[in-house]
Amino acid sequence: MTDFPRLRSLGTLHRLALTLLCLVLAGGFAASASYLQIKVSGRDQVKGMSLDDVKGTYHGIRTRAPLLMALERNHPETLPAKDRETLIKWLNGSRITEDYDNPDLGDDAPAEIIARNCVSCHGRNSQDAQGRKLPLEFLDDVRAVAVSRDVSPNPVEAVVASTHAHAVSLATLSMLLCLLMACTRWRGGFTGLVLAVHGLGLVCDIGGWWLTRHHADLAALIVAGGVAYFATSGLLMLMVLAELWLPARDKA
Numbered sequence: 564m565t566d567f568p569r570l571r572s573l574g575t576l577h578r579l580a581l582t583l584l585c586l587v588l589a590g591g592f593a594a595s596a597s598y599l600q601i602k603v604s605g606r607d608q609v610k611g612m613s614l615d616d617v618k619g620t621y622h623g624i625r626t627r628a629p630l631l632m633a634l635e636r637n638h639p640e641t642l643p644a645k646d647r648e649t650l651i652k653w654l655n656g657s658r659i660t661e662d663y664d665n666p667d668l669g670d671d672a673p674a675e676i677i678a679r680n681c682v683s684c685h686g687r688n689s690q691d692a693q694g695r696k697l698p699l700e701f702l703d704d705v706r707a708v709a710v711s712r713d714v715s716p717n718p719v720e721a722v723v724a725s726t727h728a729h730a731v732s733l734a735t736l737s738m739l740l741c742l743l744m745a746c747t748r749w750r751g752g753f754t755g756l757v758l759a760v761h762g763l764g765l766v767c768d769i770g771g772w773w774l775t776r777h778h779a780d781l782a783a784l785i786v787a788g789g790v791a792y793f794a795t796s797g798l799l800m801l802m803v804l805a806e807l808w809l810p811a812r813d814k815a
């Protein structure tokens with residue numbers, strides 16, 4: 564292989580400039596991470612960051628509340644029809660927390676209906692071994708299975724805009740990192756592997772945005788690709804910095 568010039572042999576100010584630009588780049592990556600935290604977490608209408616947030620963003624999530632599904636499949640058979648109707652109406656409405664034990668509703672308040680018809684099995688001290696696993700005694704118990712989710716994915720135009728911005732800028736950045744690495748003392752198989760994972764990570768991340776539109780499970784590809792791309796970017800930057808400032812090694 565033709566020998567590329569080594570970064571270490573550049574003048575001090577030149578190396579300082581490259582170092583400062585690496586720092587700005589690291590700052591940019593940190594900002595991307597916190598942008599994700601702010602923008603994507605909570606996207607699945609549940610607190611905290613999870614795979615469902617990524618699914619919600621790129622595929623959308625539509626799930627029906629387990630409580631609603633149980634009632635609609637006529638569970639439990641002992642529930643009076645009028646109570647079932649009241650519960651279904653309540654679960655399809657937007658006042659799940661507010662009306663749960665609304666005193667104006669009297670005996671028709673969902674909390675009352677559930678206490679009468681469900682807690683004998685769905686109580687923490689119930690004799691029903693299976694029912695006990697899903698206690699429905701308190702609002703928090705009930706709310707965990709009462710919410711239907713309908714999360715729309717980002718519109719296609721937004722994904723096009725994001726792809727156009729990220730694909731062009733990140734691929735350019737990564738090409739530059741590849742070139743910079745060619746001017747370091749580390750050009751063996753390990754660096755090759757890191758660079759290959761770096762490229763693959765970006766393909767999986769951005770490609771995953773589009774594939775996940777069709778298959779929700781491919782959200783994992785976005786996460787794996789993103790993590791691989793982030794981690795290898797950090798590693799490559801550290802290697803560039805080390806090349807810039809570690810004492811020059813005798814040319815092998």
Ligand code: HEC
Nearest residue numbers: 629630633638639642677680681684685691693694697708
């Ligand atoms: C006689 C005992 C009994 C009563 C009364 C009862 N359940 Fe259940 N429930 C069970 C058992 C056992 C299961 C687990 C097996 C199944 O899904 O049918 C279950 C499962 C469920 C599930 C989970 C279903 C799923 O898809 O995972 C929900 C939600 C539920 N019950 C809600 C209720 C509500 C609401 C009431 C009152 C209106 C109620 N249950 C009354 C015994 C009971």
